[in-house]
Amino acid sequence: MAKLYFRYGVMGSSKxxxxxxxxxxxxxxxxxxxxxxxxxxxxxxxxxxxxxxxxNYACIWFEELEKMSAEDIKACQCVIVDEAQFLSHKQxxxxxxIVDDMNVPVICYGLRADFSGRLxxxxxxxxxxxxxxxxxxxxxWCGKKAICNARFDANGVVLKEGEQVVLGANDCYIGLCRxxxxxxxxxxxxxxxx
Numbered sequence: 001m002a003k004l005y006f007r008y009g010v011m012g013s014s015k016x017x018x019x020x021x022x023x024x025x026x027x028x029x030x031x032x033x034x035x036x037x038x039x040x041x042x043x044x045x046x047x048x049x050x051x052x053x054x055x056n057y058a059c060i061w062f063e064e065l066e067k068m069s070a071e072d073i074k075a076c077q078c079v080i081v082d083e084a085q086f087l088s089h090k091q092x093x094x095x096x097x098i099v100d101d102m103n104v105p106v107i108c109y110g111l112r113a114d115f116s117g118r119l120x121x122x123x124x125x126x127x128x129x130x131x132x133x134x135x136x137x138x139x140x141w142c143g144k145k146a147i148c149n150a151r152f153d154a155n156g157v158v159l160k161e162g163e164q165v166v167l168g169a170n171d172c173y174i175g176l177c178r179x180x181x182x183x184x185x186x187x188x189x190x191x192x193x194x
Contacts, residue, residue: 002105004095006084006126008112009136010146010175015109017051018136019082022107024057031077035059038086038122049082062091074102084110087122096129109136114164115151115173138175141187146175150186158184 009015019035026033035049039061050056062081065073073079079098081087087095087108095106108130112123119127127133140146151159151173158181174191 002099002103003131004099004126004129005105005107005132005134006123006130007107007109007134007136008123008126010111010138011149011173012052012175013136013138013146014051014053015136016049016082017053017055019080019107019109020049020051020055020057022078023080026078032075033078033080034065034073034076035080035082036062036065037082038062038084038091040083040086062087066091066094070102073098073104076104079104079106081106081108082110084108084126085112085114085120085123086110087125089121089125092122092125092129099131111149113149115149115162116160116164117148118164120164140175140177140180141189142177142180144177144179146177148176148178148181150174150176150181150184152186152191156186156190158186 007015007018023033023035035057037049037059047059047061048056049059095108098104099106108126110123111120113119138146153159174186180187
């Protein structure tokens with residue numbers, strides 16, 4: 001029985017690396033895992049899922065998945081979606097159809113909440129309907145579990161207001177524990193170069 005998985009974590013928790021390793025495990029066993037991500041995320045260029053540790057693999061845009069035939073999707077043993085926080089509620093509903101009607105497992109990776117602590121639409125929908133919800137954990141600079149995505153400016157000021165989607169990586173985001181996120185404390189080894 002296929003299931004819908006949502007594996008969430010903060011920035012830098014190795015979500016994309018985990019997605020790429022899962023894809024590799026399917027390939028190693030002679031099975032086809034389809035890598036997908038929303039077209040809004042073009043940080044790495046077109047149709048590539050990249051991890052900070054150097055792993056990468058070609059993918060298709062989610063919008064292309066929606067145009068695929070049921071037969072082509074059923075030919076896959078798994079669909080893996082990176083950056084799932086950027087999906088719409090309707091797109092998450094489509095993933096439930098892949099699981100329920102086509103019997104293909106779907107594993108989604110993404111952020112739970114944005115830099116201001118609000119749920120992303122895709123994450124909200126996945127938290128509501130995923131069969132299995134798992135946290136991909138990492139730590140704050142202090143050693144506590146990081147649960148907040150901090151966005152910071154060029155001066156190291158942690159931002160709490162602004163557009164929900166600003167694409168970036170280590171240059172403007174870091175995972176922090178709640179205390180240090182509230183304080184706006186990036187730590188003694190701040191990623192901002194003085």
